[in-house]
Amino acid sequence: MVVAIQPDNYGRDDASAPRWARALHAAGHEVRWVDVRRPDIVSQLRGCAGFMWRHGHLPEHRQIARRLLPVVERELGLAVYPDQKTCWHYDDKLAQAFLLEALHIPTPQTSVFFDRDQALEWLSSAQFPLVLKLWSGAGSENVRLIDTRATAVRWIEALFSSGVRSLGDEAPGPWPSRWARIRAAWRLVRRGYPPAPEPAGLPWEVHRNYVLFQEYLPNNAHDTRITVIGNRAFGFRRWNRDQDFRASGSGKIDYEHTQIDPAFIRLAFETTKRLCAQSCAIDGLWRGSEAVVGEVSYTYVSWAVQHCPGHWDRDLVWHPGHIWPEDAQVEDFLVRLGG
Structure with a gap:
């Protein structure tokens, strides 16, 4: 074959x-x-x-x-x-927002808007802080905590006008008046159009005409990453970055499997089942006493999974031993091929 x-x-x-x-x-x-x-x-x-x-x-x-x-x-x-x-929904937080809701998979409350006025109207009664996310981006690079309504409004105005390439360190400033824009344009003409600095983010990916806000979940010092491949679940905890609410990309991994709450293992298996996925990694968080999914991904850092000291089966029985995820993927793939 x-x-x-x-x-x-x-x-x-x-x-x-x-x-x-x-x-x-x-x-x-x-x-x-x-x-x-x-x-x-x-x-x-x-x-x-x-x-x-x-x-x-x-x-x-x-x-x-x-x-x-x-x-x-x-x-x-x-x-x-x-x-x-x-x-199909990989690295697409918009698609995942609709998909996970449709499949009744528990998540933080998520609000997606494709209309500026509807977003601003919703914002008038929203509770802060909020989590702002762009639809793409790995390692929390396009995830930002929004503390005030004024900051949220500036991001909405930017996303529904010229767009943004990433959620950088600073929120966009207030949109200048018409005359201020004309004066700025005239200054550029007189100076011979100096090249603008390259904005942060991927050079040919501009986010525009949507906004995605998610409920902020306090009291999560770490997330729980459970990776399901077939009937195997590998898990570890990722501690948040210093002075930050985000865990993805922190590199602070705890592999002590006895500290993994079984609720996240069950949630990962159930999520993978409802998605009908060959493999699925979830970012697990607590919403009060409820285990929820922050995001899903079909792919993951191979060595991080291989470092897990073992895995659980669907009955939550622990099987010790390191496994490269690729070996498990091929084993399942050959079963599917009949070989």
């Missing part, structure tokens, strides 16, 4: 493709290396039984994956990892 793999590399000890290839070869299968950037990618995939590609959150990955993978799965009929049920 031939399985196509697109190479990937996301940093230190974090490339899935080589481990997938080793596991497939060990099971007696052939690997065909492909390049999704080439115009003949469909021809490259013909004759294969499956296709594996760990695509990341960068726009250049996303623009290919969202167009190619549905064709590979639905029209070519290949088994795909990740399949559409698993990944």
